[in-house]
Structures are given as structure tokens and as C-alpha cells.
Amino acid sequence: MPYVYLLLAVIADVAGTAALQLSRGMTRPGPALASVVAFGAAFFLLSLVLKSIPMGVAYAVWSGLGIVLIAVVGVVAFHQRPDLPAVLGLALIVAGVVVIRLFSRTVNF
Numbered sequence: 001m002p003y004v005y006l007l008l009a010v011i012a013d014v015a016g017t018a019a020l021q022l023s024r025g026m027t028r029p030g031p032a033l034a035s036v037v038a039f040g041a042a043f044f045l046l047s048l049v050l051k052s053i054p055m056g057v058a059y060a061v062w063s064g065l066g067i068v069l070i071a072v073v074g075v076v077a078f079h080q081r082p083d084l085p086a087v088l089g090l091a092l093i094v095a096g097v098v099v100i101r102l103f104s105r106t107v108n109f
Contacts, residue, residue: 002052006061009045012038013066018073057106064097 016038022031049058068090074080082090100106 002049005045005048006053006058009042009049010062010065010069012042012045013062014069014073016042017066017070018077021074021078054106057100057104060100061097064093067093 016035019031019035019038020026022028023035024031026032026035046058046062049062071082071086071090075082
């Protein structure tokens with residue numbers, strides 16, 4: 001179950017970041033409130049994850065997947081185009097999560 005919570009925390013974090021973009025500097029009440037609620041949910045879910053998954057690993061997966069997913073949302077929803085160095089950096093983040101998944105004895109996915 002902790003991995004379900006971790007995935008939900010990532011999704012909530014991505015939703016909060018997208019809503020933050022839509023809030024235009026917290027000047028639009030609807031998206032501003034949505035971002036606060038989504039970030040609250042993300043942190044609550046992450047707190048549940050930390051009961052069973054070591055903090056460093058949980059945070060690495062949470063932040064790494066969140067970064068990659070919000071970059072995808074940026075491309076699809078906001079028409080933001082990352083340049084080659086950004087794409088390479090995102091690939092390295094994905095590689096880091098894969099290395100944790102495949103080689104870490106700290107957790108079992």
C-alpha cells in the first residue's frame with residue numbers, strides 16, 4: 001500500500017504544480033485554492049509513505065517522478081518546450097529512479 005500512497009502523492013504534487021501555474025502568481029482564487037489543497041494532499045500522502053519506506057528513497061522517487069511528470073504536463077497542457085539539456089537532465093532523473101528500483105536493497109518496489 002505505501003507505493004499506492006507514493007503514486008498518489010506524486011499525482012497530487014503534479015496537480016498542485018499545474019494549478020499553481022494556472023493561478024498566475026496566486027492571483028486567481030480557484031487555481032490558488034486547488035494548488036494549496038493538492039499540495040496538502042501530497043504532503044499528507046507522503047507522510048503515510050514515510051511510515052514504511054525510508055525517507056531518502058521515498059523523497060527521491062516522489063520528487064524525481066514529480067519533476068518528470070510536471071515537465072510532461074508543461075509540454076502537453078502549457079506548450080512549454082524543454083531544450084536538449086533539460087531533456088537530458090530529465091532522462092538522468094528517470095535513470096536515477098530506475099537505479100534505485102533495480103539495485104537498491106533498501107526497499108522492494
